[in-house]
Amino acid sequence: MYRGQRVGVVMPACNEEGFVGDVIGDMPTFVDRIYAIDDCSTDGTWREILAAAREDRDALERKRTARDRPARDRRETTQRTEGVTETARAVPDEQDSVLTDGGVSVLAKRATVHDPIGRVVPIRHPENRGAGAAIKTGYLAALEDGVDAAVTVDADGQMDLEQMSRLLDPLVEGTADYAKGNRLQSSEYRASMPRFRLFGNAILTVLTKFASGYWKTMDPQNGYTAISREALEAVDVEGLYEYYGYCNDLLVKLNVNDMAVADVAMPAVYGEEESSIAYTEYVPKVSTMLFRNFLWRLRTKHLVRGFHPLVLLYPFGVVTGVIGAIGVLQSLVTLAGTGSVSYQGTASAVVLVVGIASLLFAIGFDVDESEHLETQVGPTQ
Structure with missing residues (x-):
């Protein structure tokens, strides 16, 4: 014990x-x-x-x-x-x-x-x-x-078993329901990670922030985790994702159930074992799963269980942003050919700005909604 x-x-x-x-x-x-x-x-x-x-x-x-x-x-x-x-x-x-x-x-x-x-x-x-x-x-x-x-x-x-107690402490002390390792919090820890893994991890970190709503949590691919019995009972264990993106999928399920997450800084350990992940298959599959989970989280947490404006701001921002961007690009083509800026170009720029502002508002609301559920544990001295 x-x-x-x-x-x-x-x-x-x-x-x-x-x-x-x-x-x-x-x-x-x-x-x-x-x-x-x-x-x-x-x-x-x-x-x-x-x-x-x-x-x-x-x-x-x-x-x-x-x-x-x-x-x-x-x-x-x-x-x-x-x-x-x-x-x-x-x-x-x-x-x-x-x-x-x-x-x-x-x-x-x-x-x-x-x-x-x-x-x-x-x-x-x-x-x-x-x-x-x-x-x-x-x-x-x-x-x-x-x-x-x-x-x-x-x-x-490739996991330092001496770090296990640091994952368990937030659960035992009641400050988190789920704790995970974070190899990106410290510059020293990041330096030990291969560049290719670091690049891929950074991209998936951003995508997982959108999907899960845990905007301060990093390194979602880290499989060194600890979860409380209460959190396991709250999420649908039988419905968890069965591919390598299970860590990302679990974070989404935890957020929907208002579970607190602790991000624990710890070093990466790489030995002789080679990764079996096929990245050409991994990236598309996990990205698609994250997009579906993002939509599921918005619908379940911010529409079905309780309404929040961000559920409207996200799609409005995306749609207006795309329309505005297309209009601006068309105007730039016209400008290159005629040398003059049309009314359509000005209107498209305004629509683009409105779309970007809507997305920023949605992200701001999203961050505020889950800020109290996130804790960062720094590296040991």
Whole structure:
């Protein structure tokens, strides 16, 4: 437990042999559950998860035995006096060679859940479903177990596990329902990120600000996150996006449900593992998803649940801005040919200015609406 809260780690893994075992072995001792989801790997990822789980269980048991030996000896002496042995009350060892279907839950319909091995719950997808789907499976398992906070950690070793407590602190202290890493807040942290990733991240940061309404939050692609049980229960976990843009999608769902978000500055860690993201497919798919989510957020939060002028200002600004821009361009072509400015050109310029002003007003309203839901946590000294 961490500061009185039960912590579960959701760790998706696909072809992470050689990495996933180390991540499990390095997990902080305050983590109560590790949901290791093998997304139908074709290498030895599943075997490594099981082996690492047993090693982790044995290592923790040795630590507990060494720490609790004096107290246990006293209890056994007392229990023998009363005719009750500790052995009779012990919980049976895990049948870690047996696979269960996890019952008739939604989780069981999408994955095979292995009996817990110590604190590790190995979970396996029968087919490759994607990173977002693996996260969703882990969230469903965390909800079933009733953990207080679920942390997402990649299996490639590119997340500093020592930073996990900084993600959990805002949840435990009640200042946020969701905390995420931010590699862009510090110039030192930005310098360690490859230029291509930095450029792509900056573009998606802007698009996600529009879609989610969290205008101060940056680095939405950061998969190192922590979410409270209350926030998981509020969002539609089953309906979460199952592609790589799941982090962006979740932010939109959180905003619609008025959940507070903490942006926690932390360094990027890049090792030998190569990214499996195909950016030619990734950028169009995620951009389209963000546009749909933007429209959904405006309709759900600012029209259905309660009216706000920004739901009108956004489309009005876009339409008038586009009409004005087209008119200005046509006027410039005319100006180049005749050397004179027409009345139409002046009117188009006015329409363009009105459109831009409307968009700025809409963004200003949007920022004000969610400002109280955002917190920034600076880098450690």
